[in-house]
Amino acid sequence: MSTSHLDRVFTNPTSRGRRREHMGLLTEATRRAGSYVANSPHRPVYPSPEAVAALDAFRTPLPDGPREPRDVLRELDEVGSPATAVLNDGRYFGFVTGGTVPVASAASVLAGAWDQNVGGGSPVGEAIDQVACQWVVEALGLPSQSVAAFNGGATVANLTAIIAGRDALYSRLGWSVADRGLAGAPALRVVVGDEVHASALKALRLAGFGESQIERVPTDHKGAIRADAFPTDTDDRTLVLLQAGNVNTGASDPFTEIIPGVRECGGWVHVDGAFGLWAAASETRRHLVAGVEEADSWATDAHKWLSVPYDSGIVIVRDGADLHRAMSGDAAYINFDESAPMNRGIQISQRARAVETWAMLATHGKSGLAALIDRHCSLAQRFATALADAGAEILAPVALNQVLVAFGDEAETVATIAAIQADGTCWAGTTVWQGRRAMRVSVSDVATTADDVDASVNAMLAAWRSVRADTSAATAPVVNTR
Numbered sequence: 001m002s003t004s005h006l007d008r009v010f011t012n013p014t015s016r017g018r019r020r021e022h023m024g025l026l027t028e029a030t031r032r033a034g035s036y037v038a039n040s041p042h043r044p045v046y047p048s049p050e051a052v053a054a055l056d057a058f059r060t061p062l063p064d065g066p067r068e069p070r071d072v073l074r075e076l077d078e079v080g081s082p083a084t085a086v087l088n089d090g091r092y093f094g095f096v097t098g099g100t101v102p103v104a105s106a107a108s109v110l111a112g113a114w115d116q117n118v119g120g121g122s123p124v125g126e127a128i129d130q131v132a133c134q135w136v137v138e139a140l141g142l143p144s145q146s147v148a149a150f151n152g153g154a155t156v157a158n159l160t161a162i163i164a165g166r167d168a169l170y171s172r173l174g175w176s177v178a179d180r181g182l183a184g185a186p187a188l189r190v191v192v193g194d195e196v197h198a199s200a201l202k203a204l205r206l207a208g209f210g211e212s213q214i215e216r217v218p219t220d221h222k223g224a225i226r227a228d229a230f231p232t233d234t235d236d237r238t239l240v241l242l243q244a245g246n247v248n249t250g251a252s253d254p255f256t257e258i259i260p261g262v263r264e265c266g267g268w269v270h271v272d273g274a275f276g277l278w279a280a281a282s283e284t285r286r287h288l289v290a291g292v293e294e295a296d297s298w299a300t301d302a303h304k305w306l307s308v309p310y311d312s313g314i315v316i317v318r319d320g321a322d323l324h325r326a327m328s329g330d331a332a333y334i335n336f337d338e339s340a341p342m343n344r345g346i347q348i349s350q351r352a353r354a355v356e357t358w359a360m361l362a363t364h365g366k367s368g369l370a371a372l373i374d375r376h377c378s379l380a381q382r383f384a385t386a387l388a389d390a391g392a393e394i395l396a397p398v399a400l401n402q403v404l405v406a407f408g409d410e411a412e413t414v415a416t417i418a419a420i421q422a423d424g425t426c427w428a429g430t431t432v433w434q435g436r437r438a439m440r441v442s443v444s445d446v447a448t449t450a451d452d453v454d455a456s457v458n459a460m461l462a463a464w465r466s467v468r469a470d471t472s473a474a475t476a477p478v479v480n481t482r
């Protein structure tokens with residue numbers, strides 16, 4: 001019987017054979033990854049129904065025994081790669097997903113080989129985490145003493161900040177959540193905008209706030225809170241959630257008009273800036289989020305506009321003591337260092353995800369980051385202008401990198417989006433904006449060029465023409481939820 005890879009790996013775990021096996025597999029995976037990238041332009045931006053159907057090849061019972069890793073990698077590539085949405089080649093405009101900068105994707109390969117656990121025992125993981133957190137705070141123009149932490153995404157970042165704010169408000173009221181829990185605690189008041197992101201509502205629910213406790217403030221035609229409708233009687237039991245970057249329009253709430261008043265009365269202001277907060281990194285767009293630095297806490301994503309791989313959110317809290325009060329795990333665990341990542345967030349064990357953000361910022365610097373933000377904003381404007389020139393309706397002013405489009409009436413819009421998605425030149429999803437169905441275009445992939453925008457506009461207009469020629473062509477499009 002020939003030796004299986006498990007024999008090769010396990011009979012002598014320190015052997016050269018084990019290392020050779022590992023090196024060979026990493027090289028093979030990297031080769032396949034490189035060829036995936038090389039072939040991206042030849043794939044439809046959203047996979048064909050045939051490629052999706054072929055995923056059935058994965059749906060087998062758990063194997064009885066070992067298989068060659070190389071065969072498993074080949075299957076992953078041959079069956080999996082054709083069924084990917086191509087997020088990294090410039091023509092995917094769904095959600096606000098972003099496409100990675102090459103260096104961040106490459107750094108994640110190296111960090112994967114490192115296999116570090118930033119939850120404990122990784123000097124390099126902790127060092128890079130700390131530097132990347134500082135760089136992010138600086139890039140966003142937030143108060144320099146703020147404490148940041150990486151996590152899985154803006155939803156987790158929102159949750160972390162909401163818990164920190166909740167516990168800080170309670171602490172000032174003389175109620176320790178750590179000692180007494182929430183049952184019987186004085187009620188807090190939660191104020192959000194009508195256009196609050198679903199992620200923030202989910203985070204509120206996870207933090208113990210139900211729908212009936214949440215007050216909604218009306219928003220304007222851009223999707224920003226109307227300052228004149230904001231309650232004037234907020235107090236030291238008020239938790240306010242504002243938004244930098246409405247997911248549909250990119251508009252931000254009027255921070256300068258709201259934040260100082262809430263904080264003067266002892267309330268807590270959290271800002272969900274999953275993508276929009278990055279406007280602060282550009283000299284020419286910073287005014288769009290003016291005053292955001294006055295808040296108590298912020299949530300953002302690195303995996304959206306900062307263009308690093310997924311599973312990368314960041315929470316930032318003005319006063320580190322508020323974050324540590326809520327997140328410190330040292331009662332149960334052995335790391336008493338307040339600055340350790342596990343004492344700044346929900347997770348204990350975690351991969352060294354900050355490596356990707358560090359690599360992105362190290363290669364771009366402040367000016368490179370600003371140029372990326374500016375370029376996406378102008379490409380979004382290019383989309384809006386070209387589509388409007390052709391008769392499509394742009395439903396809200398383009399504030400950042402998001403464009404909202406309607407093609408004729410509701411039925412025609414829905415059918416046109418479906419036709420665009422089926423065509424495969426580009427991909428954009430649908431959303432509902434102030435009661436109307438619309439297509440939302442998010443320019444957040446570093447690979448996107450003016451040519452990509454022009455080719456995508458042409459494909460969109462061709463799809464619209466085909467729908468007008470044959471109004472029975474509609475199938476249900478995929479709805480944007482993020």
Ligand SMILES: *Cc1c(COP(=O)(O)O)cnc(C)c1O
Pocket residue numbers: 096152153154155156197199200245246247272273274275301313482
């Ligand atoms: C995307 C988004 C979120 C959720 O972020 P995840 O990284 O998907 O958890 C929250 N708020 C806003 C405004 C967003 O655009």
